[in-house]
Amino acid sequence: MQSLSHAExxxxxERVADVxxxxxxxxxxPGTADAPDRPDLFLALEFLQHxxxxxxxxxxxxLRAHAEAGTLPPAGVTIASGGNAGLACAWAARRQGVRATVFLPxxxxRVKVERLRGYGAEVRLAGAEYAEALAACEEFAAHSGALASHAYDHPLIxxxxxxxxxxxxxxxxxxGTVVVxxxxxxxxxGVAAAAREHGIRVVAVEPENCRALDAALVAGAPVDVTVDSVAADSLGARRVSAAALAAxxxxxxxxxxxPDTAIVAAxxxxxxxxxxxxxxxxATALAALAPAPAGSGSGEPGYRPEPGEKVCVVLCGANTDPGDLVD
Known part of the structure; x- marks a missing residue:
């Protein structure tokens, strides 16, 4: 599969601009724990998104592309998700006036399950990880006629x-550089497709034990991996998309x-x-720039920007229980 195009x-x-x-x-x-001596570091607060x-x-x-094409079925839309994609699908479906059935591991x-139901979605729990929820979702789509969306592996997504x-x-x-x-x-x-057009570098960061992209690069094709990370509820895909591998x-x-220690520290x-x-x-994205935590064997960041390089770290989501952060 070729990389996603900038035209897409x-x-x-154009489709999402008014929403x-x-x-x-x-x-x-500069000088804070998350940006020591890096005055050109920016944080994209995308967790403030709907x-x-x-x-x-x-x-x-x-959903808007399918609405434009007249391909939204009466059975609505269904998706398997670790949580965030399901929330987004349920929210967008409600705006579009269609049903959403969401499969979760x-x-x-719990915070994600409760929010899903708040958006009016039917929530079905299946299996211990995303891949099992996906299999249940695919079976449901085949029998119900619902439009199958995907958490990440679709060009429109x-x-x-x-x-x-x-x-x-x-x-x-x-x-100069965006870190995701x-x-x-x-x-x-998606970010890489746009970044290529504009000559912007991309740093793609994975937990050591949720390394679907790294494994695909080594194997030369998407392959299944085990997932075992503090970030697995959102980054726990067993297999990376072909578009991501191409990018x-x-x-x-x-x-x-x-490592998870760096993610927790970030x-x-x-x-x-x-x-x-x-x-x-x-936090996984930021962990690529922050010094490694004490006892990890290294004080060096994984990515060291050049002097004057403007770097933006995407903080992609905040559907979390903040109870363990209270001082």
Whole structure:
């Protein structure tokens, strides 16, 4: 499969423009725990998006494209999700006036299940991880006639996510690098498609034990991996999309792995320095730049920007229980 095209992202910009909240960007304060000696580090507060994550972009693009084509069935839409994609699908479906049936792993955080029901979705719990929920969702779609959406592996979903990069260019003139967390690769594939068009580098960051993209690069094709990370509720895809793999092969893309200890430390640093309560998935991106925690064997960040390089870290979601962050 070829990489997603910039034309697909531009089409998504037109579809979602009147619905999606424009991203807020904040400059990270130099000398704080999350930005030591990096005056050109910016934080994209995409967790302020509708439903608490970037996923609202792709869900809106997906459903509006099908509405335009007249392909929304009476049975509505169905999706399997670790939580955030389901929230976005349910929210977008309610706006579109169609039913949503969302399949979640039985391990999904309660906060996400409750919010889904608040959006009017029918919630079905299936299996211990995303792949099992996906299988149940596919069976349901086949029998019910519902339109099957996907948490990340669909060009309309990825293109919708890529609209974020178009906004970041406007808010950070001279942006050189954008850092994103990777699970199944929808956000990364979309952002990378737009970034290529504008000569912006992308750093794709995965937890060490949720490394679907890294494994695909090693194998030369998407392969199944085990998932075992503090960020697995959002980044726990067993297999990365082909579009994400194609994007990762571009010379202006760098891929990195970070340990759970660094993810936890980055999430706490965001709370301590800015009072931002984000998911571990969002902190995964920042962990690529922050010094490794004590006892990890290294004080060096995974990605070291050049002097004067403007870097924007995408904080992709905040559907989390902040109870463990209270001082």
């Amino acid at each position: 992202v531009k089409a998504a910009v 999606i909240r424009p991203v807020t960007v904040a400059r990270a304060e 439903t608490g994550s970037f996923k609202a972009r792709g869900a809106t693009n997906f 039985e391990t999904a955080p 990825a293109a919708g996510a890529g609209t974020l990069l178009e906004e970041l260019r406007e808010r950070v003139p001279g942006l 967390s990777v699970g199944g690769g929808g956000l990364f594939a 990762a092969r571009h010379p202006d893309v760098r891929t990195l792995l970070v 999430r706490r640093a965001l709370w301590q320095s800015h009072r931002l309560a984000v998911e571990h998935a969002a």
